[in-house]
Amino acid sequence: MLFFYFAPSFDLLGTGRRFPNYEKYIENGIYNPNLFDEDIICFLNKCKAYKFKTCVLLNGLLLGMPYNNNDLKSKIPKIQQFLERLDEMCVTDYVCIANPYLLELLNWNRIKNIKIKASVNFQIKSERTIRLLNNLINYWFPSGKLAEVELQKDLLRDIKSIEKIRKSLENPVNLSIIINEGCLNGCPYQIMHQLHSSTMSIDDVKNHQEFKFGVARCKNITATEPWLILDSNWILPRHMERYTGLIDSFKLTDRADSTDTILNKVKAYALKDYDRENINTLISLMQMESWKFPEIVLPPDFDDIIFSGRDVPEEYYASIWNKIKKYNAGRYPNERVAIQIDRLSKDSLFRYEAID
Ligand SMILES: [Zn+2]
Numbered sequence: 001m002l003f004f005y006f007a008p009s010f011d012l013l014g015t016g017r018r019f020p021n022y023e024k025y026i027e028n029g030i031y032n033p034n035l036f037d038e039d040i041i042c043f044l045n046k047c048k049a050y051k052f053k054t055c056v057l058l059n060g061l062l063l064g065m066p067y068n069n070n071d072l073k074s075k076i077p078k079i080q081q082f083l084e085r086l087d088e089m090c091v092t093d094y095v096c097i098a099n100p101y102l103l104e105l106l107n108w109n110r111i112k113n114i115k116i117k118a119s120v121n122f123q124i125k126s127e128r129t130i131r132l133l134n135n136l137i138n139y140w141f142p143s144g145k146l147a148e149v150e151l152q153k154d155l156l157r158d159i160k161s162i163e164k165i166r167k168s169l170e171n172p173v174n175l176s177i178i179i180n181e182g183c184l185n186g187c188p189y190q191i192m193h194q195l196h197s198s199t200m201s202i203d204d205v206k207n208h209q210e211f212k213f214g215v216a217r218c219k220n221i222t223a224t225e226p227w228l229i230l231d232s233n234w235i236l237p238r239h240m241e242r243y244t245g246l247i248d249s250f251k252l253t254d255r256a257d258s259t260d261t262i263l264n265k266v267k268a269y270a271l272k273d274y275d276r277e278n279i280n281t282l283i284s285l286m287q288m289e290s291w292k293f294p295e296i297v298l299p300p301d302f303d304d305i306i307f308s309g310r311d312v313p314e315e316y317y318a319s320i321w322n323k324i325k326k327y328n329a330g331r332y333p334n335e336r337v338a339i340q341i342d343r344l345s346k347d348s349l350f351r352y353e354a355i356d
Pocket residue numbers: 183184187188189190193218
C-alpha cells in the first residue's frame with residue numbers, strides 16, 4: 001500500500017515547502033490558489049483511482065504569525081473549508097497535524113471521515129506522549145480519531161524503544177517512521193529544522209528565496225566530523241524486515257525532490273532495487289554529495305551493531321569513514337571525499353547585519 005502526502009496551497013498554512021512551479025498558478029499577475037486546488041483535486045482523484053491512501057499535511061508548527069489574531073480569523077475558516085471540501089469528496093484519508101490548537105480551532109464535526117495523524121513535529125519518543133495525545137484527542141472527538149503516529153526520528157535505530165511503545169499502546173494506532181533522512185541523532189538543530197521550514201513567508205515563495213535559515217545547517221557539524229553521518233537516522237532497504245510487527249508504515253522524505261528521484265527511492269526500499277555502489281542516493285541529506293558511499297564498506301557486524309541499542313564508540317564509525325575514503329581514492333582519485341557545505345557557506349552567516 002502506498003501513501004501519498006500532499007501540501008495545500010502555501011497561503012493556507014506555512015508548510016515548509018518550496019514552490020518551484022509558482023508561475024503556473026499566476027493569473028493576471030496574481031497568485032490564484034483556486035488553480036492550485038484544481039491540480040490537487042486532480043492528483044487526489046488519481047491517487048484514489050489507484051486505491052492509494054492520501055494524507056494532507058497541515059503540520060506547520062505555527063498557524064500564521066503567532067501574535068496576530070486577525071490572521072487566525074481569516075486563516076482558520078479557510079483551513080476549515082479546505083478540509084470540508086476534501087472530506088465531502090472522499091479523497092483524503094488522513095490529515096497530519098503538529099499543532100494541537102488545530103484540534104479546538106476547527107469544527108471537526110463537519111470533517112467526519114478524515115482521521116488524524118500526529119506529525120513528527122510532536123516529537124513522540126515514548127508511549128506516554130501518545131497516551132497524553134490520545135487523552136487530548138478523546139476530549140474533542142469520539143475515540144479512534146487518532147489513527148497514526150509519526151515517531152520521533154531519533155528512534156529509527158532504537159528498536160527496543162519502538163518495541164516498548166508498540167507493546168504499551170492501548171488504542172489501535174498505527175506507527176510510522178521516516179527511514180531515509182540522514183539528520184544526526186540528537187541533532188541540536190532538530191526543532192529549528194522544522195520551525196524555520198514551516199515559516200517561509202509568501203514573499204519568500206514569490207521571490208524564490210532560499211529559506212531564511214539554512215535548514216540543513218547540521219552539515220556544519222558533519223563537515224568536521226563526517227563519520228557521524230553513519231550514526232544518523234537512515235536505514236538500508238534490507239533493514240526494514242527488522243520492524244515487522246512494530247512499524248505499520250515507512251515514510252520516505254524528501255518533499256523537494258523531483259518525481260524521478262522519489263520514484264527511485266520507492267523502488268529502492270519497496271523492491272530493494274538500487275545502486276549499491278552509492279548509498280548516498282537513498283539518503284536525503286547525502287544525495288547531493290558527489291563522492292560514492294558503497295554498501296560494501298559496511299562491516300559484516302554493522303546491522304547488529306547499529307540495532308544493538310548499545311552506545312557504539314565513535315571509532316567504529318570513523319573506521320568505516322576511512323574505508324569510504326580509501327574506496328574513493330582508489331576508483332575516483334579526483335573526487336574530494338568530504339561533506340559538502342558549499343551552499344551553506346560561512347559567507348552567508350552575517351547577511352542580516354545592519355547596513356548603514
Ligand atoms: Zn539536523
